[in-house]
Amino acid sequence: xxxxxxxxxxxxxxxxxxxxxxxxxxxxxxxxxxxxxxxxxxxxxxxxxxxxxxxxxxxxxxxxxxxxxxxxxxxxxxxxxxxxxxxxxxxxxxxxxxxxxxxxxxxxxxxxxxxxxxxxxxxxxxxxxxxxxxxxxxxxxxxxxxxxxxxxxxxxxxxxxxxxxxxxxxxxxxxxxxxxxxxxxxxxxxxxxxxxxxxxxxxxxxxxxxxxxxxxxxxxxxxxxxxxxxxxxxxxxxxxxxxxxxxxxxxxxxxxxxxxxxxxxxxxxxxxxxxxxxxxx
Amino acid sequence: xxxxxxxxxxxxxxxxxxxxxxxxxxxxxxxxxxxxxxxxxxxxxxxxxxxxxxxxxxxxxxxxxxxxxxxxxxxxxxxxxxxxxxxxxxxxxxxxxxxxxxxxxxxxxxxxxxxxxxxxxxxxxxxxxxxxxxxxxxxxxxxxxxxxxxxxxxxxxxxxxxxxxxxxxxxxxxxxxxxxxxxxxxxxxxxxxxxxxxxxxxxxxxxxxxxxxxxxxxxxxxxxxxxxxxxxxxxxxxxxxxxxxxxxxxxxxxxxxxxxxxxxxxxxxxxxxxxxxxxxxxxxxxxxxxxxxxxxxxxxx
Ligand SMILES: Nc1ncnc2c1ncn2[C@@H]1O[C@H](COP(=O)(O)OP(=O)(O)OP(=O)(O)O)[C@@H](O)[C@H]1O
Ligand SMILES: Nc1ncnc2c1ncn2[C@@H]1O[C@H](COP(=O)(O)OP(=O)(O)OP(=O)(O)O)[C@@H](O)[C@H]1O
Ligand SMILES: [Mg+2]
Ligand SMILES: [Mg+2]
Numbered sequence: 001x002x003x004x005x006x007x008x009x010x011x012x013x014x015x016x017x018x019x020x021x022x023x024x025x026x027x028x029x030x031x032x033x034x035x036x037x038x039x040x041x042x043x044x045x046x047x048x049x050x051x052x053x054x055x056x057x058x059x060x061x062x063x064x065x066x067x068x069x070x071x072x073x074x075x076x077x078x079x080x081x082x083x084x085x086x087x088x089x090x091x092x093x094x095x096x097x098x099x100x101x102x103x104x105x106x107x108x109x110x111x112x113x114x115x116x117x118x119x120x121x122x123x124x125x126x127x128x129x130x131x132x133x134x135x136x137x138x139x140x141x142x143x144x145x146x147x148x149x150x151x152x153x154x155x156x157x158x159x160x161x162x163x164x165x166x167x168x169x170x171x172x173x174x175x176x177x178x179x180x181x182x183x184x185x186x187x188x189x190x191x192x193x194x195x196x197x198x199x200x201x202x203x204x205x206x207x208x209x210x211x212x213x214x215x216x217x218x219x220x221x222x223x224x225x226x227x228x229x230x231x232x233x234x235x236x237x238x239x240x241x242x243x244x245x246x247x248x249x250x251x252x253x254x255x256x257x258x259x260x261x262x263x264x265x266x267x268x269x270x271x272x273x274x275x276x277x278x279x280x281x
Numbered sequence: 282x283x284x285x286x287x288x289x290x291x292x293x294x295x296x297x298x299x300x301x302x303x304x305x306x307x308x309x310x311x312x313x314x315x316x317x318x319x320x321x322x323x324x325x326x327x328x329x330x331x332x333x334x335x336x337x338x339x340x341x342x343x344x345x346x347x348x349x350x351x352x353x354x355x356x357x358x359x360x361x362x363x364x365x366x367x368x369x370x371x372x373x374x375x376x377x378x379x380x381x382x383x384x385x386x387x388x389x390x391x392x393x394x395x396x397x398x399x400x401x402x403x404x405x406x407x408x409x410x411x412x413x414x415x416x417x418x419x420x421x422x423x424x425x426x427x428x429x430x431x432x433x434x435x436x437x438x439x440x441x442x443x444x445x446x447x448x449x450x451x452x453x454x455x456x457x458x459x460x461x462x463x464x465x466x467x468x469x470x471x472x473x474x475x476x477x478x479x480x481x482x483x484x485x486x487x488x489x490x491x492x493x494x495x496x497x498x499x500x501x502x503x504x505x506x507x508x509x510x511x512x513x514x515x516x517x518x519x520x521x522x523x524x525x526x527x528x529x530x531x532x533x534x535x536x537x538x539x540x541x542x543x544x545x546x547x548x549x550x551x552x553x554x555x556x557x558x559x560x561x562x563x564x565x566x567x568x569x570x571x572x573x574x575x576x577x578x579x580x581x582x
Contacts, residue, residue, distance in 0.1 A: 043467040044438075147559060164334075165562075193333040194494065198538035199560045206558075220467065223497075223540025250542055264472040266497040268539055268546040270521060273472045273501070 004031035004072075005182055005214050006055065006094075011069035013050055013238075016062060024050050025238045028069070032182065032214050037205075039217045039225040039246065042235035043261070048218045051235070052186050057090050073182075092122045095180035097171050097204075099187040104171060105159040111170055112155035115139040115177065122178040142173040146203060165196035172204065176211075183208065186218040201227055222265055226250060234258050287360065288321035289488045290345070290456055295319070295354035297340055314340040316512035317354070322456075322505070327482065327489040329503030329520065331496060331535065333563070336509040338492045342458045345490065346378050358456070374404060377449035379442070381461035386445055387433040393419075393444050394429030400451040418447040422477060439470035443477065450481070460492045475502055496539050497546075500524050508532045510563065527551060530570050531563055 013025040025047050032038045042048050053059045055071055057078065071078040073094060078086055098104040106114055116135045123129055130138070136155075143151035146169040159167060168189060175183055185204060189197035205228055208215045217228050225232050225246060232249050234242040234257070242255040253259045263274040295318045303309035315337045322328040330338045343349045345356055347369070355364050358375055366372045377400075380386045387396055397415050406414060416426040422443040433441055442462060449457055459478070463471040475498070482489060493499050499506060500520060507517040508531065516529040527533045533551040538560070541547055556565055 043469065147557075194496065194538040194540075195333060195534055195560070195563055198540070199562070201540070202560055221540060222468075222542050226542050227540045260469060262542065264469040265542055266468075266472075266475075266495070266501040267543065268497045268500055268524070268536070268541050268549050269543075270500045270524070273468075273475075 003033060005034040005074060006030075006032040006216070007070075007072040008051070008055065009070045009072065011051070011054060011071065012067045013047075013054055013059070013064055014067055015064050023067075023238060024064075025054070028235075028238075028240055030233050030240065030243075032216050034181065034214050035212050036231060037208060037215045037217070037229045039219060039229035039232040040235060041219055041222060041225050041232060043220060045237075046235045047238040048220075048235060049186060050238075052096070052184055052216075052218055055184065056094065056096055057086055087125050091118075092126060092178040093180055094182045094184070095175040095178070096184040096186065097168075097175045097188050099190055105167060107159055109158070110155065111143075111157055111159070111162075112136065112139055115142075115155070115170075115174055118174055119177045126178070138177065139173075142176045143170075145176060145207065146170075146173045148173070163196075164192050165199060168192060168196075168200050169203065172200075172207070176207070179211075180213065182214045182216065184216045184218065187220070188217075190219075190221075204228065222250075222262060234261070287324065288357075289324040289326075289359060290490070291321040291355075291357040291360075292341070292345070293319050293355045293357065295341065295344060295356070296352045297337075297344055297349060298352045313512055315344065315351075318509075318512070318514055319354075320507050320514060320517060322488055322490060324455075324488055325482070325486055326505060327491055327503045329491045329493065329499040329506040330509060331493065331499055331506055332509030333494070333535075337512040338509060339460055341509075342378065342460050342490065342492060345456075345458060346376060347372055370404065373400075373454075374452050375454055376456045376458065377452065377454040378458040378460065379445050379449050379462045381464055387441060389433050391432075392429060393431050393433070393436070396433075396444065397429070397448045397451055400448060404452050406452075414451070418451055421450065421481065422447045437470075438466050439474060442466065442470075442474055446474075446478070446481070450485070453485070454487075456488045456490065458490045458492075461494070462491075463498070464493065464495065471498070478502070496524075496536060497541070508535065525549065530566055534561070534563055534566055 008028055008030040011025055011028040012023065014021050014023045028051060040048055040051060054066065066079060073089060116139055119135050119138060139155060140151045143154055148154050148169055154166065188204065189200040192200065201224065204215065207213065219225060229246045232244060232246045233240050236257050242253065242258045249258065250262065253262055266273050295315055297315040298311040298313045300308050301310045301312050318341060320328065330341065332338055340349065344351050351364065355362050357363065363372055394415050397418055398411055401411050401414060415429050419426055419428055424440065424443055463474050466474060481487060491503050503520050505518065506520050506523050507514045508529065510531045516523060516527065516532045523532065524536060527536055534553055537550045537553045539550065553560060556569065
């Protein structure tokens with residue numbers, strides 16, 4: 001599928017620690033077409049974050065190494081392009097929202113300071129420039145886009161002065177600063193209460209629709225998958241074991257592993273989960 | 282009333298306040314974490330406490346465990362007021378707790394067997410019988426007896442949580458407080474741990490206080506629930522009733538927010554009106570309802 005905005009092909013990643021090499025991703029294929037909502041779901045340690053880091057160029061090599069594969073963005077291979085070229089894309093046209101709002105915000109700078117700095121560096125990489133005033137304007141604009149009721153007040157605040165939900169909104173606003181076409185969200189809202197999480201998921205969905213973004217949602221929560229995606233990849237031990245339209249996956253999972261995962265989810269109806277059949281501990 | 286129907290645990294008008302300090306370290310007021318909470322758990326029952334972060338769930342658990350002293354109110358176990366004995370040996374024989382994080386609740390330098398032996402020693406379980414009891418406990422939580430020699434880092438998250446359960450059961454308590462026992466685990470592992478807790482509960486006639494922010498899990502595991510909002514129970518009752526016919530707006534908002542995986546579940550979620558195109562926060566929704574109530578029923582003067 002060459003028309004996909006992001007296309008991961010046969011990606012294999014391994015980690016070498018204490019002289020031992022462990023495969024972590026094995027031949028991963030994944031497509032995110034423009035304006036689509038795709039989810040990558042899997043249990044802890046299955047390789048979701050490593051996939052995201054490979055795409056965003058955030059893997060530390062060593063200990064990681066990419067042993068095979070290509071990552072095409074807009075038809076160009078991110079893995080073979082120059083560092084300079086890659087930096088023009090990541091954090092600008094391809095952007096991401098991190099999981100933990102507190103540890104990804106700097107406690108000693110105001111939101112406005114942090115956002116302007118991000119924008120300044122993004123502009124510099126793209127060879128653009130804006131005055132401080134124009135930057136501030138853009139910051140307030142995206143804060144309003146994430147439905148922050150008082151953008152000026154939020155901009156002047158330090159992270160500690162904001163609630164968890166507001167901090168998560170700030171992180172989304174940061175990701176939108178340079179008008180990306182692809183947004184990757186790694187477990188957004190997991191650290192939040194269900195009520196706040198529901199608000200954040202709805203916000204992401206609305207934004208993606210309004211701005212025509214492509215969204216890659218990374219999560220371990222099947223409810224979140226169903227709530228936010230049209231297409232889903234199921235990852236297990238570094239391998240994509242199943243991919244399907246989201247509705248089809250829940251209606252008729254083809255692979256035993258996917259079925260056991262769906263069956264293990266407790267239901268709001270009170271229906272008991274069925275236990276996975278594989279041997280106990 | 283026979284013993285089966287009488288409550289094992291009764292919480293009566295429990296209050297806990299914490300001092301709040303200002304930037305200069307002097308007392309600036311107090312926060313009421315638990316605000317006149319009352320509920321009871323029948324013998325053999327599973328009572329679920331739901332509510333958002335900071336609503337007071339863990340504070341209630343710590344009050345029952347005697348890890349905190351109540352500001353007011355009473356805790357009764359089998360009809361006896363134990364408020365004064367909270368945290369004593371006699372108390373800990375009856376009430377035990379399993380914490381959220383399976384990693385940090387086990388001492389990394391102790392073998393699994395040594396960890397399970399701690400409560401046995403504290404309650405002077407005969408030394409000669411300890412080994413047998415440890416194997417028995419490991420078997421109860423479906424772990425091989427040779428796990429006694431292993432260290433925590435050699436175990437998976439689910440296995441560590443089984444060890445924490447075994448340790449809590451060592452002194453044969455009547456009440457086990459479970460504070461988010463599976464929230465650090467994958468769903469498949471969670472399903473097995475919950476299944477284990479259910480069968481142990483039946484087998485040993487245990488009573489559980491179950492704290493979780495996962496409402497689907499609560500619907501499955503608890504037979505009664507209490508919904509906490511800012512230190513108060515705003516709604517309580519049999520789980521099926523509260524989930525199928527939630528009365529309080531906060532309960533409705535909580536249930537409406539749960540991400541679900543089937544159309545049947547979706548149909549069970551109450552419809553919450555959007556405010557300015559957004560899912561409202563609890564504060565906003567409750568404030569809106571309050572203002573509607575006061576305009577619908579104008580006070581007569
Ligand atoms: N820096 C590293 N060194 C060695 N192994 C690593 C490193 N980072 C990740 N791994 C391994 O790679 C595998 C995949 O990890 P990854 O973080 O991608 O999982 P995940 O699917 O994101 O899980 P979670 O749901 O817990 O976030 C794991 O087995 C992990 O132990
Ligand atoms: N030792 C303490 N000193 C001061 N305040 C405290 C203390 N322990 C708890 N609190 C406050 O009491 C309130 C209730 O906290 P608690 O830990 O019981 O919430 P919770 O419902 O368990 O939340 P979570 O779901 O995040 O675990 C919070 O406002 C908290 O900040
Ligand atoms: Mg991850
Ligand atoms: Mg708690």
